[in-house]
Amino acid sequence: MNDAESYFSHRLAFETDPSDVYAAQRAGDSFVLVDVRGDDAWAQGRITGAVHIPYRQIADRAPSELDREIPVVVYCWSPGCNAGQKGALEFARLGYQVREMIGGYEYWVREGQPYENDEGPLERVFDPTVMVVRR
Numbered sequence: 001m002n003d004a005e006s007y008f009s010h011r012l013a014f015e016t017d018p019s020d021v022y023a024a025q026r027a028g029d030s031f032v033l034v035d036v037r038g039d040d041a042w043a044q045g046r047i048t049g050a051v052h053i054p055y056r057q058i059a060d061r062a063p064s065e066l067d068r069e070i071p072v073v074v075y076c077w078s079p080g081c082n083a084g085q086k087g088a089l090e091f092a093r094l095g096y097q098v099r100e101m102i103g104g105y106e107y108w109v110r111e112g113q114p115y116e117n118d119e120g121p122l123e124r125v126f127d128p129t130v131m132v133v134r135r
Helices: 003-014 018-027 039-044 055-065 083-093 104-110
Strands: 032-035 072-075 098-101 115-117
Touching: 003 098, 018 104, 055 083, 072 083, 072 104, 083 098, 104 115
Parallel strands: 032 072, 072 098
Antiparallel strands: none
16 A cells, blocks of 8 residues: 555545535434534534534543444534544544544535524525535
């Protein structure tokens, strides 16, 4: 394996993106999607089907709340937020199989995937700057 092949294979083992996560949800793949942002961010909006464990609480809560045998995908706000990486590190330290969803909540919403807040589902918006919008 050459250096580039090794590098990109390694990255893909630990990263995923919103469209792949959505496809995995729709296919019924077994994993838990974890929002690692704070309480105010969670209340503002989150990915439908996600569970909420802020990254600072993972070490205390995950062992009693999540099955260590089920893979975990974490996300935070956006590419400009490293809470997803911090959360992924905490899960890895606890022995979970974990991946980070690059792009975070921002790109999930921009790609028009289902999201909600405490009042229920929010309007899906398809941003043509991050995807092909078919009309």
